[in-house]
Amino acid sequence: MTVPDYDFRCEDCERRLLLHWRSVADYATATPRCPHCGSDALTRLIGRVGVSGGERDYASMSSADMLSVLEGEDPGEVQAMQRQVHESGDNNRLD
Ligand SMILES: [Zn+2]
Structure with missing residues (x-):
């Protein structure tokens, strides 16, 4: 944990x-x-400063975990997740 x-x-x-x-x-x-x-x-203060274990790998999260981030109180984490998911989508595109 x-x-x-x-x-x-x-x-x-x-x-x-x-x-x-x-x-x-x-x-x-x-x-x-x-x-x-x-x-x-x-x-x-708003937001977390440090999370043990480094940045979360949002792109490989389950949808339930993503939902918990979206429903959380940390807008920075939501942005980081959306950015990571977007980038991984671009990388996986074949055309
Ligand atoms: Zn004091």
Whole structure:
């Protein structure tokens, strides 16, 4: 399973933070705190900064996985998927 990394901004010291958890279950129960000032007034920024294992291979995804990306909250990931699928389609064209 991919371990999630999340990008936050601390409302108290205004630093940008990249926090990660060992598992999704940890994230669901943990209260993220700023490692600099200890505040829990963190705002999660849009989008993921890092995904373990590198870029996903959208062109070989199942349609169910594609649907989950399309229904997700990350417009950058949707664009990356559409670009990859489009490019692979061009490469496979015979004429
Ligand atoms: Zn802080």
